[in-house]
Amino acid sequence: MHVFICENTPNGILTGVYDAWELKIQERCSHADIYLVSGQPDNYELFCDYHTVAPSAEKAGKVVSTLNRKLGHDFYETILTAILSIDLSGKKKMDKANAVYQTIVAALHSPKGARVLDSLSNPYIYRVFELSRATASEAHHLKGFLRFSELQNGVLFSTIHPKNNVLPILAEHFTDRFPQENFMIYDETHQLAAVHRAGKNYMLVDASDINTELLQNYSENEARFQKLWLAFFDSIAIEARTNPELQAQNIPKRFWKDAVELRHFCE
Structure with missing residues (x-):
């Protein structure tokens, strides 16, 4: 053998x-x-x-x-x-x-x-x-659940925590969708990042030493839109019809900490 x-x-x-x-x-x-x-x-x-x-x-x-x-x-x-x-x-x-x-x-x-x-x-x-x-x-789930936030330098940034190494699939998908955008997808689970420059192809890089604090510096527009989105999310909620089990079926809980409107449930 x-x-x-x-x-x-x-x-x-x-x-x-x-x-x-x-x-x-x-x-x-x-x-x-x-x-x-x-x-x-x-x-x-x-x-x-x-x-x-x-x-x-x-x-x-x-x-x-x-x-x-x-x-x-x-x-x-x-x-x-x-x-x-x-x-x-x-x-x-x-x-x-x-x-x-x-x-x-x-x-x-x-x-x-x-x-x-x-x-x-x-x-x-x-x-x-x-x-x-x-x-x-x-x-497939992450293509729909992944959320980009605009940083102060104009780069679109997202953090994900997948079980499998889906980053190459997501990077190719969003390169096709946003070919003229600068974006980065950070896979914290596997310590990898997909970096895309406008008009170029993406690159997969080692992100084990990434400075996560700098990645929290959102642009003014981003902070404003997050507040607007949270206000909208709260306003359409019907307290009497809250159904956590159905919510978890539609968006599995392991994705919640990467979604702006659900992040506070994980804190």
Whole structure:
């Protein structure tokens, strides 16, 4: 058995897919004899060859190109959203990196091609479906719940606390929506930020040392509009029909601290 230890990032896992496939060709072994792990394994087993994967943008790019060319962009999007999942149950179920690898193998070797994603009886494909759905669902929620505030320098800023690494999905979405705006989305959970300059593409940067105090310096217009919005929110509320359970269904409580009108409920 060959075990590939990959960095838990899209580049890391896709590089692992590239290296694993290359080794399979060189040593003429079976794909079943290959296992990918995202992050360091809990235990090392006897009679296994361990390979540490060095992330390579070039190798990952080749895998992305192959998936898009042979299986289509929708298939690639499913794989990417599965990789971006935090995979909290990874220790109990198969590792997401291996599920991704075996799903790609199944798709490239089947006459169904990308349609193998419908074969949910396959445990690898079902695992990818499960992970992809979790990430896509959270990204969909945040596309609607994410709130930008205007800082004194005119930059639109937002803080999010997602479970999964949905920042690349949100950054691409809001780049399409606000191409001529300067904005930043700060993922406090994963200490990452998406920075977008007007007319440019976004960049993902390490935000572990971000100065959060400076990001509270709102413009005069922003402070005024927040007060107006809160006044409107309070004025349309009907106290006799308060329904916290329904409110939590419409906007899950974990999003409340990032919403101006609900933030005070979390304080």
